[in-house]
Amino acid sequence: MDGMSLLTITVLAVFVGFEVVSKVSSTLHTPLMSGANAIHGIILVGAIIVAGQATDLWVLGVALLAVVLATANLVGGFVVTDRMLHMFRSRQSAAPKGDSK
Secondary structure, eight states: OOHHHHHHHHHHHHHHHHHHHHTSOGGGHHHHHHHHHHHHHHHHHHHHHHHHHOOSHHHHHHHHHHHHHHHHHHHHHHHHHHHHHHHTSOHHHHSOTTOOO
């Protein structure tokens, strides 16, 4: 594929992704984040496989950068999901067990 085709596909993917995510109601954001975390895990595994099989130095550099970015994205997604789930807990159930106050 030439560069113009790749750029067109990228722009269309960004536009469609934005339109789909912006139409999601707030009650579905937590399940959507969990699904996105699963996809990021698959991307991380793929980046590790590419890094392990890289023979050129620049391919190894790009693959290691992909591993770092995918890891940051995966961990950040779990942190955001955990914060969202804490928002739905009541104050009484969020108190530690044994705390009788």
